[in-house]
Amino acid sequence: MTITPPALSVFEALESEVRSYCRGWPAVFDRAQGSHMFDEDGHTYLDFFAGAGSLNYGHNNPVLKRALIDYIERDGVTHGLDMSTTAKRAFLESFQNNILRPRDLPYKVMFPGPTGTNAVEAALKLARKVKGRESIVSFTNAFHGMSLGSLAVTGNAFKRAGAGIPLVHGTPMPFDNYFDGTIPDFLWFERLLGDQGSGLNQPAAVIVETVQGEGGINVARPEWLRALAELCERQDMLLIVDDIQMGCGRTGAFFSFEESGITPDIVTVSKSISGYGMPMSLALFKPELDIWEPGEHNGTFRGNNPAFVTAAATLDTYWADSQMEKQTLARGEQVEQALRAICEEQSGTHYRGRGLVWGLEFEDKPRASAVCRRAFELGLLVETSGPESEVVKLLPALTISPDDLDEGLRTLARAVRETA
Structure with missing residues (x-):
């Protein structure tokens, strides 16, 4: 179909130049349902972006929408800080019964604030408090958020430069297959840890993504x-897994590290x-790490x-059994077959x-980027990732x-x- 970009005068006049996704998708979206979005001119788009992984169950999922409407219509508490509410109790019981107990995971649950970077900041802060050390090790091409602590353990030079100040207390190490298999795993890391002249302060923790989403879909081997x-464990460092984009079933199992x-000691x-795409985040950690003083870490919107x-x-709907995991893995095989065919047809x-x-x-x-632009013209929403935006990323619901x-x-x- 042919799409004429709409006049975006009010956005261009009032909204900051920092806006991003709207530049690649020049449409004014009005409705969304399932895996489709609709703009105000009536065009339909198939969504392979899913809110950057925030809409694993599709737009306006009817089961979730009904639960939300019922809660709002009975004047359920909307804002509760960290007060005890019936809504929070129901979530914690469901999380314990459907996720933690079946996996024999011991975690305490912390609500650090509504965004992913809030969870990462809480994890870094807790690790430093527990170990009494400042240094955090991260990995090449990592992305953990846009606040200062999260940026310090993020690899992307463009995003780091936006901080405007030195980003300290973070040390990058090579991610899996960074050297194309030519160097043994963790050779450099272990050498630095064991060398008193290396200049590496003993880290409090290591933070890692099992699949680097923004970094280019780099998959760590089990x-x-x-x-x-x-x-x-050997070097007395906590292990933090950032499961912000790859958790909640994105890789098949609920947590991406299950395979x-x-x-991990801490999970974000x-x-x-x-x-439903509403702001919410968790920091999960082993009970012995729960050394917070009341109110030592808080946030106005930690009770959404x-x-x-x-x-x-x-x-309760999707994780009471293993059906969602099996379905996701089956859909993944469908994607892999299609991508294999594309790569067999297209060199490079x-x-x-x-x-x-x-x-x-x-x-x-x-x-x-050219592929993403053409896909948009054809009614498909996909985005790029990787340090030089060299990867087309697929995140369907x-x-x-x-x-x-x-x-x-x-x-x-x-x-x-058509872009060859």
Whole structure:
């Protein structure tokens, strides 16, 4: 279809130049349902972005919407700080029964504030408090958020530069396969830890993504993650897994680290934990780490009760059994087959991913952005990732139908062909 970009005068006149996604998708969106968005001119778009992973169960999921409407209509508490509410109790009970107990995970639950970077800041702060040390180790091409502590453990040079001040107390190490398998895992890291002349202060913790979403869909091998967990235990460092984008079922299992069999000391969760795209985040940690004093870390919006309502409904609906995980893995195989076909047809392309997060990398780096532009013109929403925006990132809803998924993959293949 042919799409004429609308006049965005009010946005251009009043909204900051920092706006981003609207530049790549020049439409004024009005409605959304399931895996589709609709602009005010009546055009339909198939959404393979899902709110950057915040809409794992689709737009305006009817089950979650009904729970939310019922709660609002009975004047349920909306803002509650960290007061005890019926909505919070229902969420905690559902999270314990559907997620923690079946996985034998011991975690305490903290509500640090509504965003992913709030959860990361809380995790870093707690790790430093527990260990009495400042240094945090992160990995090349990592992304953990845009506040100062999170930026200090983020790899992207463009995002780091926006801080305007030195970002300290963070040390990057090579992510899995950074050297294309030519150097043994953690050789550099262990050498620095054991060398009194290395200049590396003993870290309080290591923070890692099992799949680097913004970094280019870089997938850590289970054995690499297990070796990292063993290294952390051996060297008295806490292991923090940032599961903000890859958790809540994105890779298949509810937590992305389950495949590797590790139990991180701290886990950060956000994006799709509310199920409905509403702001909510969690910091999960082992009970012995819960040394906070009351009120030592807080936030005005750490009690988003409508998000608790939809989160509980999400867990009860989709995570009471293993069906969602099996469905996600099956849809992932569908994506992999399509990407394999594209790469066989198009030289200079590579694919990688897990579950329902996949990346299509282009050796001709600017082509990824061209593919996304053409996909938008054809009615498909996809974005780029990677340090040079060289990867087309696919994040369809976990609830997407096989037919819609196939349609989007055909559209992507067409966009790739037409930008060759």
